[in-house]
């Protein structure tokens with residue numbers, strides 16, 4: 193049987209068999225069309241997530257899009273198809289229940305890139321179909337040997353650098369739990385698991401301040417962040433709280449003034465110990481007027497602290513899915529290890545080793561993995577909202593948010 197005949201039969205059979213439309217079916221509400229130099233973008237606005245399949249047919253050229261559990265409520269008659277790769281668009285039910293088949297009649301064979309997008313930036317669920325002329329694309333690829341995506345050739349797409357600082361180490365065990373659980377061991381495990389997770393993600397790179405059990409002065413930890421041009425710095429801890437009953441995770445950022453709570457002040461004093469450092473030396477401001485140096489440092493510090501608070505809040509949000517929170521907002525105090533003038537820096541207390549329940553969980557591989565995942569989810573979310581200039585994540589965001 194001719195392929196066109198099969199398609200026609202499918203459409204007819206589908207229409208005849210279609211069950212009464214359920215109220216739960218996803219709606220294909222609207223279609224929008226854009227043209228750029230090298231592709232045609234068709235966006236279907238949906239009322240919810242869908243599953244879909246696509247395939248092409250030749251003689252005449254067609255692109256078939258089968259969407260399961262979705263019915264068409266919008267129409268395609270308003271789309272300006274003149275002088276595009278699409279001659280006309282037809283649709284109908286097929287299969288059983290609420291499945292919709294959309295057929296694009298084409299003027300030439302196409303290469304298709306399709307993907308689903310979730311709600312974002314005022315838009316709902318979408319199915320995006322990018323069509324490019326196959327012959328044009330093949331010639332282009334042969335000539336340039338790069339995928340024919342917008343900006344792909346020109347964007348530098350650097351990796352985001354995350355520096356992880358497992359607290360304490362070596363002669364400094366950190367806090368010690370009732371059964372001898374040591375903070376320095378727990379935080380090293382969590383940091384290593386987080387580093388492993390980050391390495392798996394395209395667009396991210398990671399360095400650990402220490403990857404073993406040795407002592408690193410606070411000043412040195414800040415220097416590592418600068419050495420690797422960190423985009424963010426995360427110091428991981430599991431300290432003892434002033435009260436044994438205190439439990440749950442908390443996140444701290446730097447404060448240049450006083451501490452936001454007694455616990456925050458206690459933590460900062462405990463962590464800083466005798467190991468104090470002056471942030472001024474990090475900016476090489478020695479040769480400048482001391483007044484001016486102070487102003488530059490303040491401006492840089494204010495912006496960095498604002499970014500640190502935002503990062504901290506996002507991470508608190510993702511940790512809330514994994515563990516109880518000791519503080520529901522990011523606390524601030526004068527932590528020496530967070531004094532990078534230009535690197536957003538946070539200190540995460542993953543729990544209190546002084547609390548029996550916290551320390552029991554913190555030593556298990558399963559909980560350590562969950563905390564590492566929570567930290568990763570938070571920092572990834574932060575960078576999706578605040579992608580650094582020229583980063584792969586920035587490029588990825590522009591690809592998604594372009595005209596969809």
Ligand SMILES: [Zn+2]
Pocket residue numbers: 359360366367375429430431463
């Ligand atoms: Zn600590």
